[in-house]
Amino acid sequence: MPGMTARPESRFMNAQIRRAVGGLLLGFVASAPAFAASAKAQASVTIAEAVHVNGLIGVPVTNADLIAAWRAAPATNTGMMPLRLPSLLMPAQAAAGPAFDPAAAATLAQAGTDVDRADDGVLQPGLVAAISAIRYESGEGHAAQLSITVAFN
Amino acid sequence: MKANLKPAVRAKYVAAAVVGLLGACIATGAQAASATATATATVLTPMTISATTNMNFGDLVGGNGTVTLSTGGALTKTGTTPIPTVNTNGSAVSAAMFTIGGTGTSTFAITAPSTVTLTGTGSSSNTMTLTPFWEVTATATATGVTSGTPATGALTSGAAFIFVGGSLPVAANQAADTYVGNVQVSVDYN
Numbered sequence: 001m002p003g004m005t006a007r008p009e010s011r012f013m014n015a016q017i018r019r020a021v022g023g024l025l026l027g028f029v030a031s032a033p034a035f036a037a038s039a040k041a042q043a044s045v046t047i048a049e050a051v052h053v054n055g056l057i058g059v060p061v062t063n064a065d066l067i068a069a070w071r072a073a074p075a076t077n078t079g080m081m082p083l084r085l086p087s088l089l090m091p092a093q094a095a096a097g098p099a100f101d102p103a104a105a106a107t108l109a110q111a112g113t114d115v116d117r118a119d120d121g122v123l124q125p126g127l128v129a130a131i132s133a134i135r136y137e138s139g140e141g142h143a144a145q146l147s148i149t150v151a152f153n
Numbered sequence: 154m155k156a157n158l159k160p161a162v163r164a165k166y167v168a169a170a171v172v173g174l175l176g177a178c179i180a181t182g183a184q185a186a187s188a189t190a191t192a193t194a195t196v197l198t199p200m201t202i203s204a205t206t207n208m209n210f211g212d213l214v215g216g217n218g219t220v221t222l223s224t225g226g227a228l229t230k231t232g233t234t235p236i237p238t239v240n241t242n243g244s245a246v247s248a249a250m251f252t253i254g255g256t257g258t259s260t261f262a263i264t265a266p267s268t269v270t271l272t273g274t275g276s277s278s279n280t281m282t283l284t285p286f287w288e289v290t291a292t293a294t295a296t297g298v299t300s301g302t303p304a305t306g307a308l309t310s311g312a313a314f315i316f317v318g319g320s321l322p323v324a325a326n327q328a329a330d331t332y333v334g335n336v337q338v339s340v341d342y343n
Contacts, residue, residue, distance in 0.1 A: 035200050035342050036200065037200045037339065037340055037341070038340070039338060040337045040338075041207050041250075041317065041336050042204075042208070042334070042335055043207070043210075043271060043334050043335070044209050044210070044271070044331065044333045044334075045210035045211070045271060046330075046332075047215070047281075047329050047331075048329055
């Protein structure tokens with residue numbers, strides 16, 4: 001019967017469709033790595049030199065400590081210049097020290113001043129070139145604290 | 154067809170022709186066959202990722218011990234020496250943030266290095282080893298975890314965020330320097 005030839009054609013068409021779909025699927029699988037994406041974020045940290053001022057970092061300091069550091073003997077190449085190492089002490093912590101004297105600290109703040117300006121507060125070359133002791137009263141979102149900044153060269 | 158055929162003969166021819174046409178139609182109907190296969194494909198938006206914020210530990214000093222930067226940007230330490238509160242590099246302490254883009258609520262795989270070497274910019278011989286960890290969030294706000302390396306995440310409305318923190322041992326005699334390295338995060342559809 002001549003009409004029988006239509007069925008193999010139909011099967012052929014179905015096979016073509018199946019192959020086309022399969023090809024599409026294979027194409028997506030093969031191209032899957034194209035969906036991957038990556039990005040880099042930089043990680044950074046600055047390690048500050050702390051060798052020469054260990055006595056002033058992280059522990060309650062006495063006025064004697066500050067004055068001794070302020071009057072430290074000159075030396076050369078003992079640190080990066082300018083480098084500022086701040087140490088923030090809560091008043092309660094500072095008061096727990098053996099000889100905390102807010103008035104003396106204020107005096108030091110006036111004498112050492114800040115070192116934001118290159119010509120301000122930089123003493124003679126030495127282990128410690130400048131000290132800034134500033135008291136901050138509580139307010140504006142922060143607790144009261146004593147900020148001691150030490151710069152040395 | 155001849156015009157001088159007898160009516161009876163003509164009727165036979167006509168009948169035969171009608172039967173032939175009907176037969177042809179029936180035969181044609183029996184031959185036709187068709188089927189429909191549905192071809193479907195879901196086209197996904199290629200995943201995108203961009204580093205929105207870099208990771209910055211700020212300033213540290215020897216004696217800080219192992220310093221951990223949470224995904225929320227908080228620093229903790231194991232050492233006794235306090236962490237300096239002012240950064241000489243001028244950048245705020247922060248965890249890294251990556252912004253992810255993709256299709257709908259698809260899930261995706263995350264790969265990141267188990268460790269990252271930070272190299273001194275002053276001297277390449279100065280190195281530190283960062284161990285990253287991260288969390289995946291639906292919004293651009295970290296919850297602030299200090300551990301965990303989830304291997305998968307899920308998009309919400311085509312977006313997700315990865316916050317990367319890390320732990321960084323600071324040796325007691327760690328050389329003063331500014332250390333930098335890259336944390337590469339990759340994502341791909343599951």
